[in-house]
Amino acid sequence: MTDLTALTLAEARDALKAKRLTATELTDAYLAAMERARVLNAFVLETPEKARAMAAASDARIAAGEAGPLEGLPIGVKDLYCTEGVRTTACSRILGNFVPPYESTVTANLWADGAVMLGKLNNDEFAMGSSNETSAFGTVTNPWRRRNPDGSIDPTPLVPGGSSGGSSAAVAARLCIGATGTDTGGSIRQPAAFTGTVGIKPTYGRCSRWGIVAFASSLDQAGPFARTVRDAAILLKSFASVDPKDTTSVDLPVPDYEASVGRSIKGKVIGIPKEYRVDGMPAEIESLWAQGIEWLKAAGAEIREISLPHTKYALPAYYIVAPAEASSNLARYDGIRYGLRVPGDDITDTYELTRASGFGAEVRRRIMIGTYVLSAGYYDAYYVRAQKVRTLIKRDFDIAFAAGVDAVLTPATPSSAFGIGEKSGGDPVEMYLNDIFTVTVNMAGLPGMVVPGGLDAKGLPLGLQLIGRPFEEETLFQVGEVIEQAAGRFTPEAWW
């Protein structure tokens, strides 16, 4: 029998529906794959008993003719999503053994549609990082490895990207059929690019943020990881909903995203922003971008050079807005209501000791930057100015879209996956530069998707990013599938 974990989500769904496969068989195949791949450290908590019980319930519903759209499909959940009765830590020591008495809206939607939970996936602490190296549970190893010029394998462990590094690694290594992620500055798209997977950050407001551990509330958005564009489209339909518990969730009908996969892109206008051509960008990324343009042109799209003049200011503005919001959101970790407590001489002492011990170095740094830029005397110079810059960034996109651009094509990342420890040294800004192409999308609240485009000379995946108009994710799936058809799909060779 063929390896069941090789099936795409769409293929597995169809096989389950046709009763050629049971949810229990599929779930068992994934649980076995997870067990074999523990060296990757993608999962921080495996929930095999829950998975088997959910799979059995799925099989019963399929037999009764009551299957949901995701019936029996085994999913991994980023540890930022609260899962009722299942430990949720945001991969921080400060949450300790927090067991939520409630379920996040997005995961509740998935389970209501029949999906099966395999466990909780590793991420950077509170989603702050681009390499999964800030997790309290340790680094995740990318299933991809570099190839030497002679064709032999370089065993140097590489990062899976971040913050959703467990999600990207698990989907690429076939440890789950799809996964949940969150994206504040690129935390779905950058790891997708580093692992050859598809990741989409929907428009701000498309998915409910309720029950997802908050990092920067005006930027955070939930989205799926999958192995194909079609699979991502199927998942997003279940992710998205209007939710009375998140006032920023938008009351717009959720389209049938899968229906847009395979639709012709003839006549679509694709914008190519010249500002994404940055100094020091590897020639391979430049040529992949050019290749992407050719693919879309060949499929009938009109290619148009555009200008997004404030692009270079997005990352510095982000490093004011995101830490400011984080310093406020993370004030709740006080050692009183949940998680870790380090007792001190008085209440302030308890707060300070708890937070010093519970937060990792990157999180402490960002809280302090945020506290500084919001403090008296600096608020206008930093925070208000950054929010004004955000208006200019959004305006750049508004102008391009008003002129008829349907989607924007850019590289996803300035490099392929780097080695564990290579960029986590002295200067935090070096790591931040990873998000240079993705962060504009969060600042403007737009949908962005990364699709694998090819492999570099070291045999590592590279991604292309598509940016769409607000709430026009369908266009991204439509255009993304054209890239996928031309580029093919990329799977790492199992070495674990």
Added chain:
Amino acid sequence: MSVDRSTVVRVAHLARIRVAEEEVDKLQGELNSILGFVEQLSELDVSGVEPLTSVVPIAMKKRADVVTDGAIPKKVTQNAPQAEDDFFVVPKVVE
């Protein structure tokens, strides 16, 4: 703008994060690296630009002012490091 040692200590206290004396220098360097990076925003003329407060042009929704939840003290306190009779136990705050 850059921060000096005493500002690092003051900000750490505002953030309620204890910083050991020997960590201050390193933290000062890291914070100044980040502040140096964001400094480029001062190149931009933002006069007459409104700050962006919401990316989606939709008025904030308001729910009816009614009780929809409650009477679950066990659930509220079950994750507390120290709880007693459905109360959070805290260090003494008033003499």
